Amino acid sequence: MSSSASSTCSHTDPRVKTTFEVVNWDAISSLACKHFQINSSHWGDQKSGGYNLVRFLHLHDTQNTTLVARVPLHDEESLDISISKRIESEVTTMEYVERYTNIPLPHVCHYSTDADGDVRSPYILMTKVEGIPLVSVWEAMDDEKRRIVLRQIIGVLLELWSHRFDKVGALFKHPGGSEGKDAWYIESSTVLANPTDTIGCQYNLLTTLFPHAADYWLAYSNAYLRNECETRFGYKAKAYSYAHGWFMRSLVPALFDPCNDAHGHPLSHGDFHSQNIMFTDLDTHPRLSAVIDWEFSGAEYVSTFGQYPFFIVDHPWWDEDHPLRERNVRDQATFDEILLEEERTRARVGGAPLSRIISESYGVYLFQQVMQFSREMYDPLFPRLVKHVLGEYGDFSYNYIRKTTLHLLSLLFLMYFDALLDNGILKKELARFDREAEAFLEARRVLGEEKVKMLIKLVEFKDLVLKELDQFSQEGSVVREWLVSVA
Incomplete structure (x- = not known):
């Protein structure tokens, strides 16, 4: 029923070649031909990203229909076990959005979560949408067209904002049964195995029901501190890293208002960025043609949902005098103005x-970025958070901060951390980390660097020195003293 899927495949990512060779492309094209009741088709271009391989299938029908076949990238060993749930949730979310909103998006023609069928891989077969990604035209767009674009994007956000769920997580649908809204339900995001949230996954935070973002981020901050204690045993700078986490935890009550989540959690696109927002008619009156890539979507906390789209937010690593900062200020002002109009x-x-949530979102944005993606205090994001937190604290503070570089703000907080650690509330933690560092150095001298690796975990270090305890028989052994302290 379909033409051969033979094609050349060249890409630097070895998973692309593996995936291309594993998948039975003829089986997908046959399914498409059967679905559209035609006799033949042919494969066109392909592209790939961090998670998927995409190929375009051209049907030989009177409309010259083009479909998009998207399959998850395969490692040589096996397919990630979370893929099936990820595809099921993505397709479910797209069905929900198509049914209950006016947001344009691709239509799913066929899909499978099974790696053992004729196709030999999970996949989604969907319609190809018109238009080009906003990312390719946004920077060159004039202010009037930007206003037209932002109004339509705000329309998408307000539609998603109006759909609330009782908890945070991935969207699924009960098989059979009711076709009303009660057919959809939320399941823990751990089924998607999002690799960006390592602390949340490691300490099972995503399987716990936190009704408010404040509760979640307090638990996350505590898990961060536990992780600091349990990893990088003997690391000299651990005390500062711990103080950094302690400071971040202290910000939670100021940044996250539990009342914001009292009315449920809005449906959120997993990556609402300009590369996933398609527009047409760019030369005349830009028209939103589709929002694509609903992978990792689901219900989110209000504080996470209520932020400016990333394409009008300063990149964390931009210099202070970056020319696009001024443009983003202008775009955000336009965004605020239109959002207020639309809300009325x-x-x-x-x-x-x-509108209020987003206007107050900068601190939340910086906090979440630092906690989830930036483990070190010298990261460019942390000084910006410090500057946001200190604000206009009296004339001295205001004048000082206004003239102080972000680097000096980092030095200022090093002094603050020193005060916490040397004589303040964290002095016990400092003593603990100093004792661990001494035990680590003694163990390396006695057992050798091959046995006592850098960045060893606490539990691994303890197991190692207990097995080699007879090597630490000398009087005043720091390792023995440390073992007594943690017994």
């Missing part, structure tokens, strides 16, 4: 308006 014409959802 729509039925209000319970709780604080989205």
Whole structure:
């Protein structure tokens, strides 16, 4: 029923070649031909990203229909076990959005979560949408067209904002049964195995029901501190890293208002960035043609949802004088103005308006970026968070901060950390980490660097020195003293 899927495949990522060779492309094209009741088709271009391989299938019908076949990238050993759940949730979310909103998106023609079928891989077969990604035209777009684009993007956000769920997580649908809204339900995000949230996964935070973002981030901060204690045994700078986490935890009550989540959690796109927002008619009146890539979507905390789209947010590593900073200020002002207008014409959802949440989101944005993606205090994001937190604290503070570079702000917080550790509330932790560092150095001298690796975990170090305890028989052994302290 379909033409051969033979094609050349060249890519630096070895998973692309593996995936291309594993998948039975003829089986996918046959399914498409059967679905559209035609006799033949042929494969066109392909592309790949961090998670998937995409190929375009051209049907030989009167409309010259083009479909998109997307399959997850295969490692040589096996396919990630979370893939099936990820595809099921993505397809479910797309069905929900197609049914209950006016947001344009691709239509799923066929899909499978099974790696053992004729195709030999899970896949999604969907319609190809018109338009080009906003990312390719946004920077060159004039202010009037930007306003037209932002109004339509705000429309998408307000539609998603109006759909609330009772908890945070991935969206699924009960098989059979009711076709109403009660057919959909939320399941823990751990089924998606999002690799960016290592602390959350490691300490099972994503399997716990936290009704408010404040509860979640307090638990996350505590898990961060536990992780600091349990990893990188003997690391000299651990005390500062711990103080950094302690400071971040202290910000949670100021940044996250539990009342914001009292009316449920809005449906959120997993990567609402300009590369996934498609537009047409760019030369005349830009028209939103589709929002694509609903992978990792689901219900989110209000504080996570209520942030500016990333394409009008400063990149964390931009210099202070980066020319696009001024443009983003202008775009955000336009965004705020339009959002207020749109909110006045729509039925209000319970709780604080989205415009207020977003206008107060900068601190939340910086906090989440630092906690989830930036483990070191010297990262460019942390000084910006410090500057945001200190604000206009009296004339001296205001004038000092206004003239101080971000680097000097980092030095200022090093002094703050020193005060916490040397004589303040964290002095016991400092003594503990100093004792661990001494035990680590003694163990390396006695057992050798091959046995006592850098960045060893606490439990691994303890198991090692217990097995080699007879090597630490000398009087005053720091390792023996340390073992007594943790017994």
